[in-house]
Amino acid sequence: MTLIKSISGIRGTIGGRPGDNLTPLDTVKFAAAYGQWLREECGKERPRVVIGRDARLSGEMIHQLVAQTLVGMGFDIIDLGLSTTPTVELAVPGQQADGGIILTASHNPKQWNALKLLNNKGEFIDAQQGMRILESAESEDFSFAEVDDLGKITQHDAYLDLHVEEVLALELVQAETIRAKGFKVVVDGVCSTGGIAIPKLLKALGVEVVELYCEPTGHFPHNPEPLKEHLTDICAKVVQEGADFGIVVDPDVDRLAFIDEKGEMFGEEYTLVACADYVLGKTPGNTVSNLSSTRALRDVTQSHGGQYFAAAVGEVNVVAVMKAHNAVIGGEGNGGIIYPASHYGRDALVGTALFLMLLSESGLSVSALKAGYPQYYMSKKKIELTPGLDVDALLATLAGTYKEEGPNTVDGVKIDFDSGWVHLRKSNTEPIIRIYTEAGSQQEADALADRFIGEIRNLSDR
Incomplete structure (x- = not known):
């Protein structure tokens, strides 16, 4: 069971214990942290937030927790109900809202859910904004509205149309x-x-x-x-x-x-x-x-x-x-x-x-x-992280090993070869290392991926 707090939102598995999984307590705390940031960001005491969700089993529960937390902070909610990520993104500026939250764990299996956080343009918050929200959640530095100032929820069921x-x-x-x-x-x-x-x-x-x-x-x-x-x-x-x-x-x-x-x-x-x-x-x-x-x-x-x-x-x-x-x-x-x-x-x-x-x-x-398009073949593999593994140090070691190829370290390590490339990076949404490769044939791409999986395992075993 997993809880991942990142600058882009919070994602985790349903059930378990607070701080280890996406429990109701974690959901409320992170929704309140987003609300506190949004209030400071827009300078309004009564911001408007668009909320929508995918159909996963925990969606209704997480949806209610998030919406009612923000109502408790004095926010007005535009509730799209069952929706899509791009629909919520369009609805934020379309409804002149101050922010938005999409309740979805995207491609993760059904036991996962997440809060994806948007700014007033309907775009994902940036790293600096995300860090402020994480800090607020850690310190629990947020305040709620008095009874006469509670927010309201307005249903808007037509946004898919x-x-x-x-x-x-x-x-x-x-x-x-x-x-x-x-x-x-x-x-x-x-x-x-x-x-x-x-x-x-x-x-x-x-x-x-x-x-x-x-x-x-x-x-x-x-x-x-x-x-x-x-x-x-x-x-x-x-x-x-x-x-x-x-x-x-x-x-x-x-x-x-x-x-x-x-x-x-x-x-x-x-x-x-x-x-x-x-x-x-x-x-x-x-x-x-x-x-x-x-x-x-x-x-x-x-x-x-x-x-x-x-x-x-x-x-x-x-x-x-x-x-x-x-x-x-x-x-x-x-x-x-x-x-x-x-x-x-x-x-x-x-x-x-x-x-x-x-x-x-x-x-x-x-x-x-x-x-009719240029034909390249990719291999997309992953390795689950073992507890305590220093992924950054491991990737730095690999970058040093292949320094002659001039690796790109903007995001993990990407190494370009004449006949293909490999990109190694720690996932932001799952406890894994992703290994992506591309080459002129599927066999070459798979072989390149397997080669680097072997190198990673050898380094992690040291």
Whole structure:
């Protein structure tokens, strides 16, 4: 059982003891710390906060604890109920709120939940702001309202519909162009809110939808991280239904993966590559992804005459670099699309619409589209941390071992070789070391990952 306190929020497993897990006491304390920070940040005694959640089993409990804590501080709550991460991000400025909280552990299994914290722009708080919240939680330096000054909760159940309307209103999304193609798509909503939001968008675009695991029960039918090994059901369903492709999202709908018409993975790394290809063809400019993302985005960007920039892992880091270089699109290789013409947040609904436009205009099948991109292969592996292991020292040792390759240490250690690269970093959301590699073949990528797993284990055993 685990509780992870980081600058981006608090994440943990439900049950257990306070301080070790995400218990009601920890939830209330961290919600109050966020409230105290927000009150100081906006200079208001009665701030407005948007709250939404995914469908995981603990969602209603955590939702009530957070909302009522902020009511107790004198805040007014705009409650979206079952929602998505990008929907809450849009709702914060849309409702002229001072902040927002998304209750989701993203791709983590059902025993996890988390508080994701937003500023008044609907963007994730930065490192400095996150540190202030952590310090407030540690000192329990917060105060609550008198009885006459308690906040109020207003239900707002229409925001998923408003989100769909915002996507349809984007200049590069032409609903009639998509509707004319008569696409048939299978959707795996992993029994969370993507099962509501994605079919709603597709039907508005005239797409025939085959729903798989779209009832938001919170009983995830498979590991909710949209990786190949977890998606055998939808791969089979796409072929069985004769669909044009399949769509998979994670529980909070900020990650997006596609299955081609043959039941093969398009590759979550190529979600951003394809969406960027479409956007750059209409609005040339720069792109950004994180250090763990495929080189294919760089290649496609340069083919359109733009510049590619890399950021440290984490949405807030990618957004900062996007703003610095005025990128027209960016995101993360885990299937996260950030399109500033909509908002600065990973959004599977926006990504779906852009992908459908690319397919509509190209006239290609999904498999043919993938074949036209530079072909790189990635391996994404991880090692669970043993208690007491000094990960920073271990990574510093590896950086020294490969100093001739000029390793990038902005975020963990990334080592570029002529035939590929490896990126080693400590996860911010799980007690693991992530080992990402890329090479010209899957065999080479896997071999490179296994090689570094062996080196890490040898160092940790010393």
